[in-house]
Amino acid sequence: MQRLLYISTARTTVTQDMIDDILRVSRRNNAAAGITGLLVVGGKRFLQVLEGTDLAIAQTFDRIQRDPRHFAMVNLARQSITERSFGDWAMGYHTGGTTTSDDPSTMVAALIAPIEDATLRGYFSGFADLHMATKPAKAA
Ligand SMILES: Cc1cc2nc3c(=O)[nH]c(=O)nc-3n(C[C@H](O)[C@H](O)[C@H](O)COP(=O)(O)O)c2cc1C
Structure with a gap:
């Protein structure tokens, strides 16, 4: 099984x-x-995590990527998993917070800020940290 996490931006106002x-x-x-x-979903930003078999993820993500309602996809993580973290939801939903920043880590932090469940929030902030850790260090 695989888990995939990405952020993207809506082309129009999200209703x-x-x-x-x-x-x-x-x-x-x-x-x-x-x-x-x-x-x-926060403002025009989408943050989505998908988990399933490699084939199901590939097919679903292919459709999502071609969806004209959003663009500027940034893949934050793709991991092999043996257990699901979101097994209860065919697709859970949370209203997210917004930021004017274009930095993926800042966006993830803002999107997850209103989530009350600390365990769930912690799960995503782990991904934001991971993403930051993989970026080349900024020159001092
Ligand atoms: C942000 C975003 C997330 C989406 N997530 C999913 C998803 O998890 N599963 C899915 O089947 N389609 C998802 N879609 C919709 C797909 O892009 C596509 O419209 C849909 O899968 C087509 O399904 P259909 O052929 O049954 O009409 C998403 C679209 C957007 C914009």
């Missing part, structure tokens, strides 16, 4: 109708494909 549509289609398709995960 509740758009979110409802994404969640409805995602939950239907993901339940059928054995995909679980979480979508966090």
Whole structure:
């Protein structure tokens, strides 16, 4: 199994109708494909984690990447997993916070800030740290 985490930016203002549509289609398709995960939406930014078999992830992510409703995808993590972290959700949803920063780590931090569940928040801040750690060190 694989877990994938990315952030992306909506092309237009994100309406509740758009979110409802994404969640409805995602939950239907993901339940059928054995995909679980979480979508966090803050302002025009999407943060999504997907987990499932390598094939299901590849097929689903291919569709998501081609979706004209968003662009500027940044992959934050792709890992082999033996256990799911989001096994209860065909696609969970959280309203996220916003920031004007374009820095992926700052974006992740802002998106997850309103999440009340500290364990869940900690899970994502781990990814933000991981991403920062993989960036080349800035010159002093
Ligand atoms: C931010 C975002 C997240 C999405 N997440 C999923 C998802 O988890 N699963 C999924 O099947 N489609 C997801 N979609 C929708 C796909 O891009 C695509 O529209 C959909 O899979 C097409 O399904 P259909 O062929 O059954 O209509 C997402 C779209 C966006 C913009």
